[in-house]
Amino acid sequence: MSFYASNDRIYITNSSGKVIFDTNKPMPHIIQTVSATVSVTFPEIPVSIKRGMTNMGPSMMCARDEYQCKNEYVCNWDPMLGQYVCGYEWVCNWVAVPYDRYLVWDVFDYKALEWEKTHEIATIENGLEADFLLVKAVATRTLQGELADIGGLPCGLPLGQTFVANNTSIIECMSDIRDGSPWMTRIMSVFVEGGKVKVQFKHSNRAFESVSAWDYMECSWIGFPPVAPGMPPPPKGKSAFTFDLNIVIGKFTK
Amino acid sequence: MAKKLYADGMTGKVAIYDPANPNAFTDPRNNLGSVYFHSDLDYVGVAAIIDVSVNHPFRAKGGSNARHAYLTPNPASGAVNSLTHNLGYVPHALVFVGNDMLPANSQIQHVGSSFRTVAIEVTTTQVRVFETAWVYQHDLPAITKNYKIVLFTQKLGSSGNQTLRIEPSQFIASRGKLNTAYNYLRRSLTSPMFWFSKGKTADVANGSFKIVTANGSTITRSPYNGSFTGVPGIGVEL
Numbered sequence: 330m331s332f333y334a335s336n337d338r339i340y341i342t343n344s345s346g347k348v349i350f351d352t353n354k355p356m357p358h359i360i361q362t363v364s365a366t367v368s369v370t371f372p373e374i375p376v377s378i379k380r381g382m383t384n385m386g387p388s389m390m391c392a393r394d395e396y397q398c399k400n401e402y403v404c405n406w407d408p409m410l411g412q413y414v415c416g417y418e419w420v421c422n423w424v425a426v427p428y429d430r431y432l433v434w435d436v437f438d439y440k441a442l443e444w445e446k447t448h449e450i451a452t453i454e455n456g457l458e459a460d461f462l463l464v465k466a467v468a469t470r471t472l473q474g475e476l477a478d479i480g481g482l483p484c485g486l487p488l489g490q491t492f493v494a495n496n497t498s499i500i501e502c503m504s505d506i507r508d509g510s511p512w513m514t515r516i517m518s519v520f521v522e523g524g525k526v527k528v529q530f531k532h533s534n535r536a537f538e539s540v541s542a543w544d545y546m547e548c549s550w551i552g553f554p555p556v557a558p559g560m561p562p563p564p565k566g567k568s569a570f571t572f573d574l575n576i577v578i579g580k581f582t583k
Numbered sequence: 584m585a586k587k588l589y590a591d592g593m594t595g596k597v598a599i600y601d602p603a604n605p606n607a608f609t610d611p612r613n614n615l616g617s618v619y620f621h622s623d624l625d626y627v628g629v630a631a632i633i634d635v636s637v638n639h640p641f642r643a644k645g646g647s648n649a650r651h652a653y654l655t656p657n658p659a660s661g662a663v664n665s666l667t668h669n670l671g672y673v674p675h676a677l678v679f680v681g682n683d684m685l686p687a688n689s690q691i692q693h694v695g696s697s698f699r700t701v702a703i704e705v706t707t708t709q710v711r712v713f714e715t716a717w718v719y720q721h722d723l724p725a726i727t728k729n730y731k732i733v734l735f736t737q738k739l740g741s742s743g744n745q746t747l748r749i750e751p752s753q754f755i756a757s758r759g760k761l762n763t764a765y766n767y768l769r770r771s772l773t774s775p776m777f778w779f780s781k782g783k784t785a786d787v788a789n790g791s792f793k794i795v796t797a798n799g800s801t802i803t804r805s806p807y808n809g810s811f812t813g814v815p816g817i818g819v820e821l
Contacts, residue, residue, distance in 0.1 A: 341763060343764075344763075350769075352620065356620065356768065356769055357819065358626045359625040360612070441789075457615070459781050461817060463676075465675055485700035485701075485714075487704040492704050493676045493703045495678055495686055496780055497783050498686055506696040509719075516787055582624070583618060
């Protein structure tokens with residue numbers, strides 16, 4: 330161990346010669362510790378049902394019996410005259426008429442939504458400006474949202490366990506299964522702004538049509554039900570979490 | 584600038600400060616601009632640094648879902664690595680994937696529609712690399728990632744009655760608050776070991792996200808269209 334002191338610098342090394350302390354290099358110290366519990370309910374994503382259909386053309390699968398009458402040129406044997414007598418007469422019959430058959434499919438059509446909510450959880454004491462934060466947290470999911478194509482939303486945080494938040498945590502993220510690009514992401518950020526420690530939750534999703542489709546064939550003369558048979562109510566992705574936060578607020582000396 | 588080392592045997596306080604501002608000794612928190620060290624401040628010490636290379640295993644894509652024309656996701660979740668620290672308390676920590684202080688639950692791999700995220704769990708005895716794989720249409724091949732997990736000390740308390748003790752093997756000041764046995768951090772402008780941050784490290788927009796780490800690394804996943812630029816961190820060394 331060595332202790333060096335000159336007029337403008339003091340530094341100390343340990344037994345290995347490693348500098349332990351040096352007045353030329355500011356040291357981080359804790360100016361405040363904050364514990365807080367914050368809850369968030371992420372919004373429902375506006376969603377409707379979008380319908381597509383293709384006309385497959387006339388099909389006997391869509392035939393219906395119709396009583397049809399028409400003038401027909403007919404020849405009947407007249408026993409009195411001993412010959413055929415021909416002429417037009419009104420003839421009615423039950424006829425199977427093929428109608429157009431449609432392939433119909435319904436998908437969930439999500440509208441784009443940007444949402445955020447910010448909580449102030451502490452004022453930094455003595456009017457100090459913080460230089461850094463250390464954040465650990467315990468996440469509890471109180472409501473698991475669902476969305477089309479995936480069902481229950483994934484949350485990769487170790488729920489119920491303490492995790493290192495690294496200021497921002499990604500709470501939920503969902504990919505478009507067609508190309509892998511994220512289409513819905515939710516985050517929590519703990520940060521310092523204007524002498525306050527704040528927690529911000531943000532949600533973002535772009536407009537999205539589900540890959541999941543509920544399809545069926547239908548005949549044009551029957552008409553189409555408002556929702557495809559078997560299609561569930563639209564999942565709207567409403568999730569809720571509670572976070573127990575423990576935050577160290579730090580600052581560097583000169 | 585002159586620096587004064589002052590030890591008060593009555594109170595046990597020790598400080599190094601700018602002698603032009605004597606209030607720096609009596610009221611350091613409100614005179615931080617003149618303080619180089621003060622035993623009233625709670626310094627951040629490093630209890631342990633864990634550098635570990637983790638092999639994340641192969642994850643198979645989901646099974647068929649004929650009705651909706653895609654594969655049903657095949658999720659996997661749990662600790663893929665547990666490391667013992669035995670500190671006896673749940674420490675504060677910072678986590679770096681490579682050099683990047685990524686948000687908790689960041690994607691460390693994505694292949695097509697499948698992706699893998701990681702969060703770091705801490706207990707009184709262990710650090711666990713908690714992986715979640717959401718495997719849709721594409722397999723996730725095994726991948727190796729390097730992690731640096733910095734575990735911090737609890738508040739460094741003082742004990743004993745020694746205001747200043749200097750001996751060949753150890754330097755102790757203010758009843759142990761400044762002690763060469765501890766690993767103090769210091770600011771490093773040129774070769775930081777890692778970074779501290781006071782700001783957000785990620786943002787979301789247009790359904791996607793952008794990560795800007797404390798050391799300035801950027802990960803933007805299309806179709807993010809926001810304007811997040813991040814907050815520069817402060818590099819530190821041991």
